[in-house]
Amino acid sequence: MNGFEINKILGATTGTLAVFLAIHIVADGVFGASGHHGEKPKLAYSLAIEKKGGEKKEATPxxxxxxxxxxxxxxxxxxxxxxxxxxxxxxxxxxxxxxxxxxxxxxxxxxxxxxxxxxxxxxxxxxxxxxxxxxxxxxxxxxxxxxxxxxxxxxxxxxxxxxxxxxxxxxxxxxxxxxxxxxxxxxxxxx
Ligand code: HEC
Known part of the structure; x- marks a missing residue:
């Protein structure tokens, strides 16, 4: 294995690592952060709707x-x-x-x-x-x-x-x- 080959291997590995990192960052953005934070507002939203429905006291007879x-x-x-x-x-x-x-x-x-x-x-x-x-x-x-x-x-x-x-x-x-x-x-x- 000469120096050129080692460089190639290192290059390939670093490249793969970079791609992996990129995927990880994107995945985190899509599934991680937004996934977790996305749930709460949704819950609050549906609760708000229900509460609004429950409060409808002056419903039309x-x-x-x-x-x-x-x-x-x-x-x-x-x-x-x-x-x-x-x-x-x-x-x-x-x-x-x-x-x-x-x-x-x-x-x-x-x-x-x-x-x-x-x-x-x-x-x-x-x-x-x-x-x-x-x-x-x-x-x-x-x-x-x-x-x-x-x-x-x-x-x-x-x-x-x-x-x-x-x-x-x-x-x-x-x-x-x-x-x-x-x-x-x-x-x-x-x-
Ligand atoms: C997926 C099937 C299904 C759908 C869709 C459905 N029903 Fe029914 N319905 C039934 C079944 C089964 C019963 C009998 C319930 C029981 O035995 O407790 C029933 C019972 C009834 C009864 C009582 C009848 C009696 O003889 O006392 C009424 C009234 C009724 N349905 C009205 C409706 C109306 C109005 C809709 C639409 C808004 C509707 N149903 C949609 C399946 C359905």
């Missing part, structure tokens, strides 16, 4: 939401539900029970479907309030239920419910909007 709900929008939103539910009368169960006429009917009352968590609620009806609570968080309202999909926005739930009520032989009345809840411009003389 359900009767007001329903009174202004858009059934056409509800029909569109029902697309996500249609993956598991038939809505046409007599179409029968799919992954979930048929939903024709579900608003106002007894909970878990379809004989051709075997209910999970909802069976516990059999003695109750699908009132507007019950449906709103169920759709907002099925597993919370009916522990053990096989339905997981949450509809988080109150306006979206109202739209879906108003649409469901149109898919019925016996639609039920919308809840009365209490005078105190009425927006001033929507004030109507008492019937």
């Amino acid at each position: 359900l009767p007001v939401l329903l009174a202004s709900a858009d059934a056409a929008k509800g029909k569109r939103l029902f697309g996500a539900c249609a993956a598991c539910h038939n809505i046409e009368k007599g179409a029968g169960p799919s992954t979930g029970p048929e939903l024709h006429g579900v608003i106002g009917r007894d909970i878990a009352s379809k004989g051709d479907f075997s209910y999970a968590g909802l069976a516990e609620k059999k003695s109750e009806k699908w009132t507007w309030e019950n449906m709103d609570a169920f759709l907002a968080n099925p597993k919370k309202w009916a522990p053990g239920t096989a339905m997981a999909l949450k509809t988080r926005k109150p306006e979206d739930r109202a739209a879906i419910m108003v649409y469901l009520n149109t898919q019925s032989d016996t639609p039920i009345e919308l809840p009365k909007v209490a005078a105190a809840e009425k927006p001033a411009e929507a004030e109507k003389p008492a019937e």
Whole structure:
């Protein structure tokens, strides 16, 4: 091995080392530092959102939401539900029970479907309030239920419910909007 060769080997090693160092620095920048610091703001961000949601005390009352709900929008939103539910009368169960006429009917009352968590609620009806609570968080309202999909926005739930009520032989009345809840411009003389 002559001096030239040793130089070559040293050169190659130093080169490799330099590349390795460069990769290490870049990796540190990408995965190390930014990875660790990136997590905290993300956490704080999601916490802030939740807190904001939890603080929403002056939420629009359900009767007001329903009174202004858009059934056409509800029909569109029902697309996500249609993956598991038939809505046409007599179409029968799919992954979930048929939903024709579900608003106002007894909970878990379809004989051709075997209910999970909802069976516990059999003695109750699908009132507007019950449906709103169920759709907002099925597993919370009916522990053990096989339905997981949450509809988080109150306006979206109202739209879906108003649409469901149109898919019925016996639609039920919308809840009365209490005078105190009425927006001033929507004030109507008492019937
Ligand atoms: C991944 C499948 C799936 C999706 C998506 C789904 N559901 Fe369900 N749903 C179910 C199952 C399963 C049940 C029965 C739950 C039980 O037995 O506890 C159910 C039950 C129900 C019931 C009770 C019916 C009854 O006979 O008492 C209603 C109402 C309902 N779903 C509405 C909806 C709406 C509205 C959506 C869309 C926002 C939706 N579901 C999306 C699977 C689904």
